Amino acid sequence: MSDIVVAPAWVTERLGDADVRLVDVREAWEYDGIGHLPGAVNVPFDSFRSADGGEAGMLPGAEVFGDLLSAAGIENDDHLVAYDDTHGVFAARFLVTAELYGHPRERLHLLDGDFSAWQREGEVSREAPTVDPSEYHAAYDPGGPLVEMDTVEAALSDPDTVVVDTREQWEYEEGHIPGAVRLDWLELVDQDSRGLRPVEEIRAILRERDIDPERRVVLYCNTARRISHTYVVLRHLGFTDLAFYEGSLTEWEAEGGELETV
Structure with missing residues (x-):
């Protein structure tokens, strides 16, 4: 781990x-x-x-x-x-x-x-630390995990890739990318501890959706934070081939993409 x-x-x-x-x-x-x-x-x-x-x-x-x-x-x-x-x-x-x-x-x-x-x-503080400003350098990596619509479209016909919708059930039912499986990020969270569920429980949930570390995973949602949580958890579990799409489904349809309903 x-x-x-x-x-x-x-x-x-x-x-x-x-x-x-x-x-x-x-x-x-x-x-x-x-x-x-x-x-x-x-x-x-x-x-x-x-x-x-x-x-x-x-x-x-x-x-x-x-x-x-x-x-x-x-x-x-x-x-x-x-x-x-x-x-x-x-x-x-x-x-x-x-x-x-x-x-x-x-x-x-x-x-x-x-x-x-x-x-x-744990200990809690109400005093902000003294901070010496740094010279942090940030540069966007266009080759990173954030991908465009054409990458998602290509993934739909790739048997080694699974497209994952991280929204709630009702959102998924109203319309989702064809072939996408649903994984609500909150399914991975233990409400009592407020952290992640035990690893084996998470792995079992993923197996039910055929989300396997040997496959490529492409995530999408209508909020970037939900994608991000699932992305971090999958990395933690050893998934290495991960990508995510942050365009809305409205944009998806506007560019000619189709949606499925339940």
Whole structure:
């Protein structure tokens, strides 16, 4: 098993390490008023998403993202551990954004659980750390996992690829890409622990949908954060050939793509 999704104990052992940076992606009022993990910096979710400012999808643009991480004192070779208070779905989007802008994949980690889960046992701080701004360099990788519509279309006729819809059942029933299997990201989450379900339970869910690590997986959704959570979990489980499409199904149809209904 990888250390892509890391347990609270993993984080506790590394609190204070110079090259491990905790990143809280909640809103500033939550970070300040409710508290945060000791030493965590705040990079709110809305600050690294944009409908029109980035290279593709909801990306904010390399310059904007670089400035955000520079202001947070993050270096290009830091280990980043992201968390939120929503089972990790917003934090996962931060990690995927960082990957798309060139941060080393092996240095991107998702806290297993969220702030509420951490708060049950771990120390909470209300003091923001002193941050020395860095010179973080972000550059969009066009060869990364974010793909265009033609890649999805080609995947539909490839027996070695499975296209995965990460939306809810009712959304899937109203219309989905032909042949796509549905995997709601929340199926992978344990509501009590607020982290991931046991690995074997997740693997069983994936086997039911014929989502196999030996196949290529192409994800899509109508929200980038849900794709991102599933992407991070699959990487954690050892899937290596992963891609995702962030265009809406409205765009899919506008470009001549067909949809199936249930």
